[in-house]
Amino acid sequence: MGGALQGIRALVTRPAGQAGPLVAAIRAAGGEAHEFPLLEVVALEERDAQARAAVDDVLDRLGTFDAAIFISTNAVRVLLARLADSARTWPAQLQCFAIGSATAQCLREAGIGCASAAAAMDSEELLAHPWLGPVAGRRIVIFKGVGGRELLARVLAERGATVTQCALYRRRLPATASQRELHALIEEYAINVLLLSSAEALANLLGLPGADTAGTIPADLALVTPGERVAAQARDAGFSAVEPAANATDAAMLAALERLAATLRRRVHTG
Numbered sequence: 001m002g003g004a005l006q007g008i009r010a011l012v013t014r015p016a017g018q019a020g021p022l023v024a025a026i027r028a029a030g031g032e033a034h035e036f037p038l039l040e041v042v043a044l045e046e047r048d049a050q051a052r053a054a055v056d057d058v059l060d061r062l063g064t065f066d067a068a069i070f071i072s073t074n075a076v077r078v079l080l081a082r083l084a085d086s087a088r089t090w091p092a093q094l095q096c097f098a099i100g101s102a103t104a105q106c107l108r109e110a111g112i113g114c115a116s117a118a119a120a121m122d123s124e125e126l127l128a129h130p131w132l133g134p135v136a137g138r139r140i141v142i143f144k145g146v147g148g149r150e151l152l153a154r155v156l157a158e159r160g161a162t163v164t165q166c167a168l169y170r171r172r173l174p175a176t177a178s179q180r181e182l183h184a185l186i187e188e189y190a191i192n193v194l195l196l197s198s199a200e201a202l203a204n205l206l207g208l209p210g211a212d213t214a215g216t217i218p219a220d221l222a223l224v225t226p227g228e229r230v231a232a233q234a235r236d237a238g239f240s241a242v243e244p245a246a247n248a249t250d251a252a253m254l255a256a257l258e259r260l261a262a263t264l265r266r267r268v269h270t271g
Contacts, residue, residue, distance in 0.1 A: 004029045006030040008026065008032065008261050008264070011033075011194050013194065013195060013201050014035075016174070022250045022254075025250055026254070032189065036194075037174050041074050042170050042171075048167070055168060059082060062088070063093075065094060065139045067094065067131070067140045068096050069140065069141070070097070070099070070103050071142065071143065071148065072145070073103050075144055075145065075169075076103060080110055097114065097115050097126060097132070099122060099123065100120075100247070101121075121248070136160025140156055142163065142164070145168065147167075171200060173208075194224070195257075196230065197226055202225070202233055219238075222243060222260055225242060225245065226248035230244070243260050244256070
């Protein structure tokens, strides 16, 4: 089989139900791809009573905020579902920002305008938006999952904004994910690259249960990461073959895979 991704045999680690388009794109470009979810998105749990109460409080006073920031498509989908369940509507005057082009698109599809539609792909890029510079006295709500980076909230607060963080869901390692399953897939499909869409996915990879029975992750397994920050973390963890994509979008991941495929072909021709 020919194609730009000839020689790529990848595991896509996006949450179940979110990996399909990337898997299909890899196959269409001549590579092989299979799914191995390292994250799953779940509803807030019993231990999250305080977070659940905070969501209700934010929804009750949604119209009092000057701006809302959505960290992910999951945040958009969960919030829209909560609004629908409670027969609430999105305040038309509320300024809206998103991290990532997919998140911005999700908002647009729901009829919500997004000031960051030019696709700020991480917190650092979003913080450079002109509106988010002079925020002293403004009230900003950040819709996100439990945990995650605190940079956005911290910097906006340092700039004088009143920041409310609203956790809508949890991310966790799927119960079925294990070192044994990973090694079985690597052996069955001769996997040579693993695609990670976040720092949390890398942490879950390193924390997979069962290392004592399945062995270590193969040293020659290449990783594609969403940017240099996660790539540096992967190198610090001992991975030597790390290809940072520009961001976590499918297009950026495919571009990184093309670079890897070209490297593999050069090795074959010169080996």
